[in-house]
Amino acid sequence: MTDYATIVERLAPCGLDCFRCLYFGTGKTRAYAEGLRREMEGFEKVAPMLAQGPAPVMRDYDAFKAILDHLAEGNCIGCRDGAVCFESCIALTCCKEKGIDFCFQCAEFPCEKNRYPESLDRRWRAWGARMQEVGVERFYQESLSKPRYE
């Protein structure tokens, strides 16, 4: 099982997994997207031909390439290294002030200070509750068998 100190490097104070985020600079998403982009170099020249013949789906190749480029350029260093997802998120500075690693370790959790988008708000509450229940190590172990995005 991954040890606590390593998990703290990977998870943001809110519980989000920076290491598995698609924008993480040394993450798998970027590595796969870069590899795919390298292999696909020049493919835009043959995509129109395929679109007219065996693979109509290729008519959207431009849109595919734009998102592939986007995913290949992720360079986030992670929340704890100073790259917070949202300007409005106060979890990192707040945890430092409180002398804790995660929101759930605070007596005020879940507080009203964060204004997360709906799906993140829901997950932030669920993660904190689960970390409180089974501990950070087990929570992290469980999370690895689930998709990063849900």
Place this chain on the structure above:
Amino acid sequence: MDYATILEHLAPCGIDCSRCVYFGKGEVKTYASGLLRVLADYEKVVPAHTKAIAPVLADYDRFKAILSHFAAGQCVGCRNGAPCFEFCAARTCFKEKGVDFCFQCEEFPCDKNHYPGSLDRRWREFGARMKEVGVEQFYQESLQRPRYE
């Protein structure tokens, strides 16, 4: 790379099956499958990310359709019986002539193949270069260039 191994990679026309996007054991399939795995269920947060982070993600559905298309590639390659085009004469002709590549035939470049424009151009260039520098050096050079050009 030796001649016999190159034969496993290249079709008689000179196209590199092993680097094709549809090759079942190719890098494109490997990377596309990996991306699909790490992006599992990402569509649930796409609307929020499109709005807050990256408008380009509005086309995520179309991106995923093509990514899935690449991840499903299962071609076994021309020499294993999966030619690109039904109308390609090279797929059977080379056997009749007892050669490995079109350029090794005295009729090259013949009129039997009716390749789409860009493939016709490359077929002629591939053959001319193989004739000039040999199959091994041709293949080595090709690895320094994009598969699609």
